[in-house]
Amino acid sequence: MPPPPDPLEEAESLLSLLSRARAGDTAAFDQLVAHRRRQLHAHCYRMLGSPFDADDALQETLLAAWRGLAGFESRSALGTWLYRIATHVCLRLISQRPRRITSPDHGAPLLATAELGAPVAGPVWLEPLPDDDERHPQALGIGTRAEDPAATLQRREHVALAFVAALQHLPGTQRAVLLLREVLEYSAAETAEMLGTSVASVNSALQRAQKTVNERMPPAHSVQLLGAQPGNxxxxxxxxxxxxxxxxxxxxxxxxxxxxxxxxxxxxxxxxxxxxxxxxxxxxxxxxxxxxxxxxxxxxxxxxxxxxxxxxxxxxxxxxxxxxxxxxxxxxxxxxxxxxxxxxxxxxxxxxxxxxxx
The missing domain is CATH 3.10.450.50 (Nuclear Transport Factor 2; Chain: A,)
Known part of the structure; x- marks a missing residue:
């Protein structure tokens, strides 16, 4: 088993990559953000409900980060800075695109099978996202390394269809607050700074978001995810x-x-x-x-x-x-x-x- 990475060496490597990227080295920038792409893509997916929309948001996020790298003053972690950019990109896209819906959002269930209706075209449906797949390096990456089973379950719950569907019923800002606070585990103060608002506003938005999501989610006893506890x-x-x-x-x-x-x-x-x-x-x-x-x-x-x-x-x-x-x-x-x-x-x-x- 390889020894754990040295924090000092990691910090020096990060500073070196950051310096080179600021000087215009695109390869250094790619290396700087490489291991954050998947997490950023998953965040955009939760916000937007579509892996294809998340592709667009990730591309725009990285382009904005590349263009704004000179203004990154390292007062916050690089990951926090990238999540801030990604969140604002998603908020803009949410304001421009229709909300992603599920079948029950569209209409009542059928009682007969003779007529299923014409496909509803356009970017309106909640779409699934593949777990880890070498053909899609932006996939979830769930369960690909040894980790605490409880952590694996939590990661799966945070991208389960029912959870992502419930998120789509939230206004954009509430969606962002819930994800930043409960999934990414930023503090209320950090979240307020990332969104350019107050701690009081963040706390209020979180309470409203939690209420809506809890109402939209299936009962807790029926949200078991198949394959949640490997080996038992x-x-x-x-x-x-x-x-x-x-x-x-x-x-x-x-x-x-x-x-x-x-x-x-x-x-x-x-x-x-x-x-x-x-x-x-x-x-x-x-x-x-x-x-x-x-x-x-x-x-x-x-x-x-x-x-x-x-x-x-x-x-x-x-x-x-x-x-x-x-x-x-x-x-x-x-x-x-x-x-x-x-x-x-x-x-x-x-x-x-x-x-x-x-």
């Missing part, structure tokens, strides 16, 4: 559940699927506006629409949750082609509480789905 008995049971889910879907076994879904399970599929609420209606959709097609599922992870790349085989085709990305949430009863399916081809590409499989 619960994890073994969760992996068995995932295997049974794949088997039920690929065999198109409606009874097997019924045994896996919670009574209040929901099935969403943006950008289609249709969604189904409750096990009965979700199973109706599986039976009458989903299971009319052959499928192959391959495991993946997004938003700290397990899921699957779902490939479908149309009649007359000898190959399976991308049908969507599915992420799962487990309820407090150990059953699947939510199947969030994303059928936008751009999302499929983001998760690295192949164009076809046999």
């Amino acid at each position: 008995d619960e994890q073994v049971q969760q992996q068995l559940l995932l295997q049974r889910f794949v088997s039920a879907w690929e065999r198109r076994d409606i009874d097997a699927m019924a045994s896996l879904l919670a009574e209040d399970a929901r099935f969403t599929m943006p950008p289609l506006p249709a969604w189904f609420n409750g096990r009965r209606h979700a199973l109706l959709f599986f039976a009458e629409r989903v299971f009319q097609t052959a499928w192959r599922l391959q495991p993946l992870r997004g938003n700290g949750q397990p899921g699957f790349a779902c490939y479908m085989q149309q009649a007359g085709d000898d190959r399976f082609r991308p049908g969507g990305v599915v992420l799962l949430r487990l309820g407090g009863d150990g059953l699947i509480a939510s199947i969030d399916s994303f059928i936008d081809p751009a999302v499929c590409r983001r998760f690295g789905m192949a164009e076809e499989i046999f």
Whole structure:
């Protein structure tokens, strides 16, 4: 095991990179911000609800940092300075773009499967973000190194679909305050300085944001994330559940699927506006629409949750082609509480789905 880095050497290296970057060395700047890109991208994703919008925000943040590096006086940590820039970039984008929504925000659930509606185009849907993937170096990086299981769980909770969806119901400033205070753990004074406001305003915004998010989140007992505690008995049971889910879907076994879904399970599929609420209606959709097609599922992870790349085989085709990305949430009863399916081809590409499989 390599020795821990020397703090003095790290500080000297940082000062050297900073000096060279201020002198116009782009390679030094890239090295200076390299290990912060992923965290900044995740922050922008939480703020904006879309990895594609987060791409834009990160690019703008780094460009602003490069242009403003001469004005960085080292009175705060470099990371704090970058988060300040990223937050203000996101606040501007929030003021210019529509709020990202989930299927329940768009309309009531369907009771029949005959008509699912036309896809709702445009940057309106909450979109998932892949966990660590070498094809996407800006991904979450969750669970890629040894760390305390509780810390891993907290990191997953802070990017879970339900949490990011709840954030989108907050005004931009409240969103920023909640993330800076509770996720990034800046003090009220630091947050006030980053946002150019008062401590009293920060505390007030935090209270309002907490109230809204708590109201929007599923009950605490039903926000268990599959795979949260690797190596324990619960994890073994969760992996068995995932295997049974794949088997039920690929065999198109409606009874097997019924045994896996919670009574209040929901099935969403943006950008289609249709969604189904409750096990009965979700199973109706599986039976009458989903299971009319052959499928192959391959495991993946997004938003700290397990899921699957779902490939479908149309009649007359000898190959399976991308049908969507599915992420799962487990309820407090150990059953699947939510199947969030994303059928936008751009999302499929983001998760690295192949164009076809046999």
